[in-house]
Amino acid sequence: MSTGLAPASETPPRIVYPGSADPNAPRPVTPTGIPHRGGPENPSAAAIRAQFPDAVRRVDVVWGETTVVVAGDKVLEIVRWLHDQPLHLYTYLSDVTAVEFRDPEEPIAVVWHLRSLAYRRFLRLKAEIPPGAPLEADSVWPVFKGADWLERECYDMFGIRFRGHPDLRRILMWEQYLEGFPLRKDFPLRGRFSRAEQLRQALAANPEARYSMEELSIADAFEDLPPSMRARLKGGEKTGE
Amino acid sequence: MSNTRTIDVALSTSGLDAQGRPVRVPLAVDDAGNPVTVAPPHALEPDLEGEHMLINIGPQHPATHGVLRLVLELDGETVVRCIPHIGYLHCGFEKIGEYRQYNQIIPWTDREDYLNSIGNNVAFALSAERLFGIEITPRCTVLRVIAAELSRIISHLVWLGTTCIDIGAFTPFLWAFQERENVYRLLENWVGARLTTSATRVGGMAADIPDGWMDQLRGFLGEFPRTLDEIDRMLTRNAIWVGRTVGLGAMSAEDAENYGLSGPMLRASGVAYDVRKDFPYLGYETYDFDVPVGTRGDVYDRFLVRMEELRQSVRILEQAVVRLPDGPVNIDDPRVILPAKSKAMNEMESMIHHFKQVMEGPRPPIGEAYAAVESPKGEKGYYMVSDGTAKPVRWRIRPPSFVNLSAIPKLVEGHLLSDVIAINASIDIVMGEIDR
Numbered sequence: 001m002s003t004g005l006a007p008a009s010e011t012p013p014r015i016v017y018p019g020s021a022d023p024n025a026p027r028p029v030t031p032t033g034i035p036h037r038g039g040p041e042n043p044s045a046a047a048i049r050a051q052f053p054d055a056v057r058r059v060d061v062v063w064g065e066t067t068v069v070v071a072g073d074k075v076l077e078i079v080r081w082l083h084d085q086p087l088h089l090y091t092y093l094s095d096v097t098a099v100e101f102r103d104p105e106e107p108i109a110v111v112w113h114l115r116s117l118a119y120r121r122f123l124r125l126k127a128e129i130p131p132g133a134p135l136e137a138d139s140v141w142p143v144f145k146g147a148d149w150l151e152r153e154c155y156d157m158f159g160i161r162f163r164g165h166p167d168l169r170r171i172l173m174w175e176q177y178l179e180g181f182p183l184r185k186d187f188p189l190r191g192r193f194s195r196a197e198q199l200r201q202a203l204a205a206n207p208e209a210r211y212s213m214e215e216l217s218i219a220d221a222f223e224d225l226p227p228s229m230r231a232r233l234k235g236g237e238k239t240g241e
Numbered sequence: 242m243s244n245t246r247t248i249d250v251a252l253s254t255s256g257l258d259a260q261g262r263p264v265r266v267p268l269a270v271d272d273a274g275n276p277v278t279v280a281p282p283h284a285l286e287p288d289l290e291g292e293h294m295l296i297n298i299g300p301q302h303p304a305t306h307g308v309l310r311l312v313l314e315l316d317g318e319t320v321v322r323c324i325p326h327i328g329y330l331h332c333g334f335e336k337i338g339e340y341r342q343y344n345q346i347i348p349w350t351d352r353e354d355y356l357n358s359i360g361n362n363v364a365f366a367l368s369a370e371r372l373f374g375i376e377i378t379p380r381c382t383v384l385r386v387i388a389a390e391l392s393r394i395i396s397h398l399v400w401l402g403t404t405c406i407d408i409g410a411f412t413p414f415l416w417a418f419q420e421r422e423n424v425y426r427l428l429e430n431w432v433g434a435r436l437t438t439s440a441t442r443v444g445g446m447a448a449d450i451p452d453g454w455m456d457q458l459r460g461f462l463g464e465f466p467r468t469l470d471e472i473d474r475m476l477t478r479n480a481i482w483v484g485r486t487v488g489l490g491a492m493s494a495e496d497a498e499n500y501g502l503s504g505p506m507l508r509a510s511g512v513a514y515d516v517r518k519d520f521p522y523l524g525y526e527t528y529d530f531d532v533p534v535g536t537r538g539d540v541y542d543r544f545l546v547r548m549e550e551l552r553q554s555v556r557i558l559e560q561a562v563v564r565l566p567d568g569p570v571n572i573d574d575p576r577v578i579l580p581a582k583s584k585a586m587n588e589m590e591s592m593i594h595h596f597k598q599v600m601e602g603p604r605p606p607i608g609e610a611y612a613a614v615e616s617p618k619g620e621k622g623y624y625m626v627s628d629g630t631a632k633p634v635r636w637r638i639r640p641p642s643f644v645n646l647s648a649i650p651k652l653v654e655g656h657l658l659s660d661v662i663a664i665n666a667s668i669d670i671v672m673g674e675i676d677r
Contacts, residue, residue, distance in 0.1 A: 014511060015494070015511045018514050018518070027526060028518075030523065030525070036374055062609055063374070065610065091498055092498055092501065093501050094611075094620060094639060095611075095622060095639045099634065099635045111624070117512070117514050120519050122611075124611065145496075145501075146501025146644055150647075153643075189340055
C-alpha cells in the first residue's frame, strides 16, 4: 500500500505484529469443541498465582476462557505487572465492566478483559465486592489510558468508584441524574421516578445550562460568570446547574 | 512588508495590464495620486491575544455523525482542549437485555451499530452460542461470513461517503451510497429487511438464502470493484483530499494500543491486530485475505486502510461464494431451534418443544462468555453471564466506537477547528453504538 507521499528519508515505521513474541506458536484457529468447564488454562493465570499468592482467590476456566478472581485492591498492581512483564505483555485492554447477579447474596464482580497481542492470549480478571462492602475498585487508568471512559461508564451504570481515576463523572446519563445507577438489579426497568416526575424534571431543566463547571472555568468564560456561580465554582462544585 | 493596501481589479478600474493580470489599484491615494500608507486592519481591532474561546459543536450538527457534542476551547483557530459529551441516544440496551430471552435480544443488536446490523447479529449469535456450547453447521458458518463481510462493505461505504461530504467532496458520496443500496437490496432479498435485519438465531439463521441469491451476489462482486477503483482514482491522489487529511490526528502505535483503539483506527497507526486473524472465529483462518496496516496513523492512513479493507472483503466474499456447502442451516437441537411449523402442528413432541421454547426460551448452562468479532469499527465483543435461566444476568456490549471516540481529545488537540471535523469523521463513530 505505497502512497508515494512519504519522503524517502523517513525512517521505516515500526509496525506491531500480534503473535510476534512467540513466533513458534501454532497459527490461531477457530476454537471447536470447547468444554463447559475445565480445559487448558491460560499460562498467565499460574504466573499470577506464583507472583501474587495472597491476591488470587481462584482461577476458573469456563467455555475456554480463563478467569482469575483477585483481590480488589491488588488489581492495579497485577495489571501493571501483566502489562510490563515480557513473558505476558497484556498491552491491550478490551473492556471494563461489572456484573451484578439477581441473587442479592452474590457479590458484585468488576471485570477486566485483557488481551496480550504479543502472545495472542485473552485473560479475564475479576474482583468481587461482597454485599455490604463499599463499591470500590482500583482504576487501571495509570496503565491503560483506554480505561478512562470504560470506567466512567461502569461508575455511571453501577456506581462503582474507581480509586485513582482522574475524572470519574457520569458519562451516558447527564450529570444531574438523580435516579441512581441504572444497571443495578434494584433499579426498576422503567426507572425510579414516575413518567410525570421525569417529564417535570425534563421541563424544569435549563437547556442552556448544560456546561459543566470544568467547561465554565475555561479561560475567559470565568470572567463572564455571575458572582454567585463563581463562588460555587470556587467551592468545588462540579456541575453548571 | 509594505503597509500599502491594494485590492485586485475592482469594477471601476482599468482592467488588465499588458501581461493579462488584473491591475492592482492602491486603496488610498493622496491628491497627487501617490499611494498613502494606511494602518493594517488588525491594529484597529481590540487585542485578542491570550483570549480563549469556548465553542460548542453539536449535539445537533451534521458533521458530528449523530448526537455527539464537543466543547472546544480555542486559541484563535487552534484547539487547546476538547471535552466530548455523549449519552444523548442512551436507551439502556444492556438493561433491557436482562429482561429478554436470548433470541429476543437479537433485534436490539440491529439498533446499536445500525450500519453494521447484520454483523452485530452474527456477533451476538456467536457469543450466545459459546454460552450455550453450540457448534453451528458448516453452511451457517459460511453464510455468516458472507453476512459479516457484506455488512463491513455497507459500513465502510457509509463512512466513505459521509467523510467525503464532511471534507467537501460530493461525488464519491453518491457512488458509495449507490453501491450501499445494492448491498441493501441483497440483504432485503435474503432476510426481508434492509437496515434492521435480525438475521441470526442462536444455533443458526432466520432464513437460508433464496434461489438465485448467489448469482445476485456474484453480480455485485463483479461490479463493485469497478466503483472502488473510481473512488480510488477520485480521492487517493487528489491534492485537496490529501491536503485535508495527511498529518491530521496522528497517533503512534503505542498510544493507539494503550488507548484501546481497534479496527482501522488501530491498524492505521501500525498495529496489525485484526480479530479475524489473531483470535479467529467462523473459520476466518481458512480464508486468504490481507490485513492492511498504515504507518503514520493519520486521517489519510485510516482512509487507505478502509479502502483496502473493502477490497479484502470482496476477496473473502469471492472465496465464500465458491465454498458455500449444501446442508442444513440450523443445528439439529430442539432445545434451541424451533421445529418446523408443519411438525409443530402435527407431532406431539415437536409441539411441546415449540411451546417450551416460545414460552420459556432456551436456557444456557451457568457460565459466562465473551466473544469478539472484527466489526467495521473494531473489536466488537458481547460479554454474557448466565445464571441458568432463560434470560442473561448481564449482557454487555463492548462498543468499539465508544473506545475509539474516547481518544478524540488527544487526537484533535493542537489542530485547527476545521480539522476537528475531518478527524471526527475518520474515527467512524455510530452514536447508536456509543450510547446504547
